[in-house]
Amino acid sequence: MQEFAGSSSPGRNGSPLPGLVLLYAERFAELPAAFPLTRERLGIGREPPADLVLPVSAVSRVHAELRWEGGGFVIQDLQSRNGVLVNGRRVHSDRLEAFDEVRIGDALFKFVDQNAEEYALYRIDGSVVRGGSRRAREASHLVGGFQMDRIVADLERIAAAELSVMLLGPSGTGKEVVASELHRLSRRAGAFCAVNCAAIPANLLESELFGYKRGAFSGAERDKPGIIRAAHHGTLLLDEIGDMPLDAQAKLLRVIQSREVLPLGATQSEHIDVRFICATHRDLGRLQHDGRFREDLFARLNEYQVRLPPLHERKEDIYALTRAFLARSGRPDLGFSVPFMVALLHHDFPYNVRELEAAIKRAVALCRSPNLEVELLPDAIRECLTDYGRPLGAASPSGVPSPELESEGVAPSEEELRALLVANHGNVAAVGRRLGKARMQVHRWMKRYGIEVDEYRA
Numbered sequence: 001m002q003e004f005a006g007s008s009s010p011g012r013n014g015s016p017l018p019g020l021v022l023l024y025a026e027r028f029a030e031l032p033a034a035f036p037l038t039r040e041r042l043g044i045g046r047e048p049p050a051d052l053v054l055p056v057s058a059v060s061r062v063h064a065e066l067r068w069e070g071g072g073f074v075i076q077d078l079q080s081r082n083g084v085l086v087n088g089r090r091v092h093s094d095r096l097e098a099f100d101e102v103r104i105g106d107a108l109f110k111f112v113d114q115n116a117e118e119y120a121l122y123r124i125d126g127s128v129v130r131g132g133s134r135r136a137r138e139a140s141h142l143v144g145g146f147q148m149d150r151i152v153a154d155l156e157r158i159a160a161a162e163l164s165v166m167l168l169g170p171s172g173t174g175k176e177v178v179a180s181e182l183h184r185l186s187r188r189a190g191a192f193c194a195v196n197c198a199a200i201p202a203n204l205l206e207s208e209l210f211g212y213k214r215g216a217f218s219g220a221e222r223d224k225p226g227i228i229r230a231a232h233h234g235t236l237l238l239d240e241i242g243d244m245p246l247d248a249q250a251k252l253l254r255v256i257q258s259r260e261v262l263p264l265g266a267t268q269s270e271h272i273d274v275r276f277i278c279a280t281h282r283d284l285g286r287l288q289h290d291g292r293f294r295e296d297l298f299a300r301l302n303e304y305q306v307r308l309p310p311l312h313e314r315k316e317d318i319y320a321l322t323r324a325f326l327a328r329s330g331r332p333d334l335g336f337s338v339p340f341m342v343a344l345l346h347h348d349f350p351y352n353v354r355e356l357e358a359a360i361k362r363a364v365a366l367c368r369s370p371n372l373e374v375e376l377l378p379d380a381i382r383e384c385l386t387d388y389g390r391p392l393g394a395a396s397p398s399g400v401p402s403p404e405l406e407s408e409g410v411a412p413s414e415e416e417l418r419a420l421l422v423a424n425h426g427n428v429a430a431v432g433r434r435l436g437k438a439r440m441q442v443h444r445w446m447k448r449y450g451i452e453v454d455e456y457r458a
Contacts, residue, residue, distance in 0.1 A: 018073060019116025020066075020102060020109040021316050022124060024341045025056050028319075031107070033129060033145075034120035040068040043078075044104060058082045059105030069095075073111070075102060087438050088346050088384075089392040099313055099440055101345065106338055108345055110315055119146045119316065126320040140181055142174065143324045144317035147309055152181070154306065159185035164256070164301045167279040169308030171454045172352030175279040176237060178306065183235035188275060190234025195227045198243035205248050206264065210255070213265035220265065228261050228272060235275045241301070242282030242293060253297045276301060281454040311349040311356060312443065318344055321353060325360040334364065336372040343374050346388060347381045348428060348439055350453065384429075414449040417442075418456075426456035 017036040025031055035052055042051040044064040054063070060080040067074055076093040077084040085103035086094045096102070096111040103109075112119065121132035122145030128134055135153035142148045158165070159182060167175040176194055183192040200208050207217075211226025228236060238244070244252070255261050256276060260269035278301045287293035311318070322344065326332050340363075349355050363376035374382060412420070412435065424430040428446075432439045446453060 016114035016118075017116045018111070018113045019119070020052075021112055021116065021119045023101070023108040023110055023315050023345050024124060024319055024338075025054075025107040026338065027056060028124050030055065032120060033123050034112075034116050035109075036116040036120060037066065037073065042066045046105075054104060054107050057106040059107065063104055072096065085389060086392075087440055088388045089438075090389055091392050094392070097440070097444065099443070101315070101440075103342075108342065115146070122146050122149065122316075124316055124319040125323065138185070141177060142181060143320050144314060145320070146316075147314050148317065151178070151306060151308070155182050155185055158182075158304050160187070161304075162275070163303040164276045164278070166302045166305045167277065167308065168305060169279075169281065170310045170352055170452060171281050172354035173308040173310060174353050175308060176239060178308065179235070179237040179277045179279065182277060183275070186235065186275065188234050190232055190273075191230065192235045192237070193227055193231040194237040194239055196239045198240035202245045202248070205245065206251065209248065210251065210261050211263040213263055215265060217264065223263075226261065226263060228255060228274060229263075229270065231272075231274045233273050235277060238276065238278040238301075240280055240282075241278040242280040242284055242287055246292070246294065249294045249297050253294065253300060256297075256300050281452050283450060283452055283455070285450075311352040312440075315345055318356065321356055322360055325357050326364065329361055329364045331364050331367075333370070334367060334372055335370060337374070339374045340372050340377070342388070343377055343381050343385055347384050348443075350426070350428065350457070411445055411448075414451070417445055417449060418451065421451070421453065421456040424456075426453045428453060 017038060019034050019036040021034045022028060022031055031054070039051070042065065043062065044050055044052045044054065044066065045062045046055060046059045047053060047061055050062070052066070058081075060078075060082070062078050063080040064078055064084050065076045067076070073096045074093060075084060075086065075091070075096055077091065082105055083090045085091070085101075086096070087101050088103075098111065098113045100111045101108065102111060121129055123129060124145070126143060126145065134149050136149055136156055138152075138156065140148075140152045142152055155178070165179075165182060167178055169175060179194065180192055195208065197205065207224070207226070209227055211224045211229055212220050214220055214222050238252075255272070258269070259272055261272050262269045284293055284298055288295050288298060319341070322336070323332070326334055344356070344359070359378055359381060362378060363372045366376045374385070417431070420431045420434055424434070428439050428442050432442045435442065445451075
């Protein structure tokens with residue numbers, strides 16, 4: 001079996017390895033958590049002499065082949081009985097890109113272009129393989145494998161430092177949970193407080209943050225300490241900081257610099273000892289460019305930055321998250337069918353972990369049997385299965401040819417993509433249909449241009 005020969009091949013000179021990361025299989029404990037790709041050609045099948053052996057249902061003895069070709073990996077179906085699916089469509093041969101979902105029989109994977117050897121240490125139930133160890137020293141409320149363990153380890157390193165922390169990521173990715181974990185790890189004596197800057201009217205935000213004295217304005221019948229003062233000796237999360245009005249930004253900057261807060265109507269400042277964490281799904285760089293977010297405030301809040309991945313980039317955690325939500329709903333005894341997990345793994349989850357939790361709570365409420373089935377999932381998830389398993393380029397049930405029939409084409413410009421997102425209210429699947437591209441490709445373009453889809457959703 002040939003090893004990579006070219007200097008540009010992945011895995012050479014210690015570079016992180018590409019590979020297939022297991023997303024789900026009923027007998028997942030019997031399979032490696034990931035398959036790092038170190039050779040130019042690998043056979044996939046149910047039994048030896050396949051290089052990648054998958055002893056799971058619906059896998060043929062000789063099923064598929066992965067090969068290095070033209071600077072990337074190509075997967076090819078070797079006339080297997082049940083075929084190879086990439087992003088839910090049956091393919092004869094397809095070049096794999098980062099986060100592509102691959103189904104071989106009843107085993108589901110995602111392709112990663114790096115760090116496959118790191119993913120291989122974590123099973124989909126959240127456990128670590130024998131001989132492996134987590135980076136984080138303490139147990140955490142953050143559920144997941146490689147990506148979340150790396151985040152928790154980072155939080156542990158900076159927890160005791162007097163650094164302001166900026167949490168970036170789409171809505172629903174768990175920024176408040178991360179902030180709460182950072183507070184817990186810091187061992188600060190005060191409370192953890194959180195305020196959603198987008199949920200408080202602009203004319204009330206200052207009084208909520210800084211507090212006020214009795215008689216400061218009509219209706220101020222008694223002193224109010226304010227959220228910043230309530231977090232004294234503790235941690236304050238300023239959620240959706242990108243929505244804070246400019247005048248409030250200026251006053252917050254003075255508080256952070258002086259470590260003193262002046263309540264409305266007061267003549268004497270009050271000392272505060274607060275660790276500031278802010279969170280946003282907005283592009284603060286663009287807001288600064290447009291004059292809607294202060295550069296000096298950004299510098300003060302951005303002493304350390306944590307980026308939370310959207311759920312469609314960490315689908316290896318969906319099984320563990322589902323199990324956690326079943327336990328939280330009081331039904332850890334429930335099982336689920338393969339089609340149920342296929343539906344969850346194929347869905348994009350535009351609203352991330354929050355959307356997954358809502359889907360599981362709904363399924364539990366409607367379930368009347370020992371197993372969760374596809375019919376219990378919301379319409380948005382079930383509708384994603386409309387073309388699932390259909391050959392790439394085949395007609396849809398409506399008789400309209402699939403948009404993938406269109407040529408490769410050229411990536412849209414940032415302006416064109418933003419215009420499409422505006423026209424489709426942030427619906428990535430709809431944008432993909434307009435462009436004749438798979439939703440994963442649209443996500444790649446958004447990542448390239450630094451576009452946050454939340455900005456375009458109603």
